[in-house]
Amino acid sequence: QRECFSSGGFMASSGGSRSLLRSIESDLRSLAAEARKRHQGRVKEASDFAILRLKEVEAATSEQDGNEDSTTTTTTAGSHFDEESFSRRVLVAAPEVVDAIVSACDVIDGSNKAKLAVLALGSLHRLLTRVAIGPDRTMAVLEALDKQGRSSKDSAVVLKVVQSLIVLLTTCEFRPTLGETGVSQGIAALLQLNRSLTPSGAAGGSPP
Structure with a gap:
């Protein structure tokens, strides 16, 4: 059985739960702006919609969470855990975010x-790295990375494909899906x- 690692090995320890959400929101706005420049209407629409859903x-x-806090007493440690998991719960519950990002990978050529x-x-x-992708989108992410790795000539x-594949394949939470x-598909892509x-394997261009 191949070794995998829990999400704690990749997650950043600094910053509040909302910082990831704001970073992803900023990513989506950048995607929408760039898609507009490249006349990729589908990606722009998907990114705009993902921001609203987020x-x-x-x-x-x-x-x-506010309703639950009013009926439940939490310890400091429990509150910290909720803060760490908040952004992941939001993002997993908003799969449109992953859909928008994957749509960008689909049209890149x-x-x-x-x-x-x-x-x-x-x-x-x-x-x-924050395990903020739901199990129903994990394979779509793998397919997008595989496709991008096979089609792109940009170093x-x-x-980035290599870095993302390594995280995807070595994070225990993604293994069941x-x-x-x-x-095997991910390893073959790597x-x-x-x-x-x-x-020797590079087609044109100088070695990295």
């Missing part, structure tokens, strides 16, 4: 869209990317 779910979750790719993959990596894009098939990054 705010709706955040408000609903805050209200729910060509060096003129490299910035859009870097933005999308950076946001995916942020979600993966910055390929590097990926299963052996998903893990091996292919490793060959493409080596001087």
